[in-house]
Amino acid sequence: MELKIGDRSNALKDHGRVMREHFGIRTTGEQYVIALAGNPNVGKSTVFNALTGLHQHTGNWPGKTVDNAQGTYTYRNKSFLLVDLPGTYSLLAHSVEEEIARDFICFGHPDATIVVLDATSLERNLNLALQVMEISSKVIVCVNLIDEARKKKLSINFIELQKELGVPIVPTAARNGEGLQELQNAVYTMAVEKKKTRPKQVVYSEEVERAICTLLPKLEKLDLARVVNPKWLALRLLDSDISFIETIGRYAATQNQKIVAMPQQGSKITL
Amino acid sequence: MTILPVPLSTLQPGEKSKVIQLDVKGLLRRRILDLGIVPGTVLTCIGKAPAGDPIAYLVRDTVIALRSEDASLIYIDSAAR
Numbered sequence A: 001m002e003l004k005i006g007d008r009s010n011a012l013k014d015h016g017r018v019m020r021e022h023f024g025i026r027t028t029g030e031q032y033v034i035a036l037a038g039n040p041n042v043g044k045s046t047v048f049n050a051l052t053g054l055h056q057h058t059g060n061w062p063g064k065t066v067d068n069a070q071g072t073y074t075y076r077n078k079s080f081l082l083v084d085l086p087g088t089y090s091l092l093a094h095s096v097e098e099e100i101a102r103d104f105i106c107f108g109h110p111d112a113t114i115v116v117l118d119a120t121s122l123e124r125n126l127n128l129a130l131q132v133m134e135i136s137s138k139v140i141v142c143v144n145l146i147d148e149a150r151k152k153k154l155s156i157n158f159i160e161l162q163k164e165l166g167v168p169i170v171p172t173a174a175r176n177g178e179g180l181q182e183l184q185n186a187v188y189t190m191a192v193e194k195k196k197t198r199p200k201q202v203v204y205s206e207e208v209e210r211a212i213c214t215l216l217p218k219l220e221k222l223d224l225a226r227v228v229n230p231k232w233l234a235l236r237l238l239d240s241d242i243s244f245i246e247t248i249g250r251y252a253a254t255q256n257q258k259i260v261a262m263p264q265q266g267s268k269i270t271l
Numbered sequence B: 001m002t003i004l005p006v007p008l009s010t011l012q013p014g015e016k017s018k019v020i021q022l023d024v025k026g027l028l029r030r031r032i033l034d035l036g037i038v039p040g041t042v043l044t045c046i047g048k049a050p051a052g053d054p055i056a057y058l059v060r061d062t063v064i065a066l067r068s069e070d071a072s073l074i075y076i077d078s079a080a081r
Helices: A005-022 A043-053 A098-106 A117-136 A148-153 A158-165 A182-191 A206-220 A230-238 A243-255 B026-034
Strands: A031-038 A056-060 A067-075 A078-084 A110-116 A139-144 A169-171 B006-007 B016-022 B044-049 B053-061 B062-066 B074-076
Touching: A005 A230, A005 B006, A031 A043, A031 A098, A031 A117, A031 A182, A043 A056, A043 A078, A043 A110, A043 A139, A043 A169, A067 A182, A078 A182, A098 A117, A098 A243, A110 A182, A110 A206, A117 A139, A117 A148, A117 A230, A139 A158, A139 A182, A206 A230, A206 B006, A206 B074, A230 A243
Parallel strands: A031 A078, A031 A110, A110 A139, A139 A169
Antiparallel strands: A056 A067, A067 A078, B006 B074, B016 B044, B016 B074, B044 B053, B053 B062
């Protein structure tokens, strides 16, 4: 192990690179990685295509028969790598697609995650947005299909929604290119300028919150907690989410020497 | 008026009711919750397959088909139809 204690930010960067390669994603130099999540049929791929144009390539997620599309675009002289995640309703129900989406948001170190929502059925779509916001604070909510919503005479109060959720909200109609400039701008602000957000967190019953509080001090010591929200880790443990615990174990193993067992306080995952 | 929970599978096409309780366990429960079916959600039965299974429901502006075996584990308010 060559890492010095004072070398943490570099180590984190390195960690990010290694993890991305694990997902079959290679970045070149100063490239920002942006994940694109959303329910099925919300126009996620339309957003993806509208942003990346022909600069994309498709394949599979390593070891999984699930399509993986990546594309690049340049905005204000910065290069962004957009990763189209499989469409899911949730990140908790263990289909292969959901595991890929979850693992990438947790361990793939995206510099921002765009959650695409269907403006015509926000109520159902917000479930996924809240779940992603529990994992990461680097979330941008893209409310797509606003042209459809207009046709259905739905009006959405985006200012109030943004206040309520605590993350940037961008209304788009990707089909006509509407709002894409604003979306790129929001991504830039988050990924490049590192603007912080305060995503609304779900408050659970008193019993659950108490249990989380018991676990938190231990989880916060883990290096993993700098990448994944420790409260979310606590919830998965309480959920006895075996598949996720196994995933942590697997990632810890690939990272062991590099980050999970970094010299600081001798913290180490023992699950 | 007392609330009498009856299985969702008894809801006939065109009828509408409110979810009271979910007896579904494990991963299917998670899935059903993710689809927006939680206590208090209003469901409308919009049609049955020729053999009576699966059954299509309108949930939060989205049509979802459930096996009647799974729908029988979701309880609705019989009075609210």
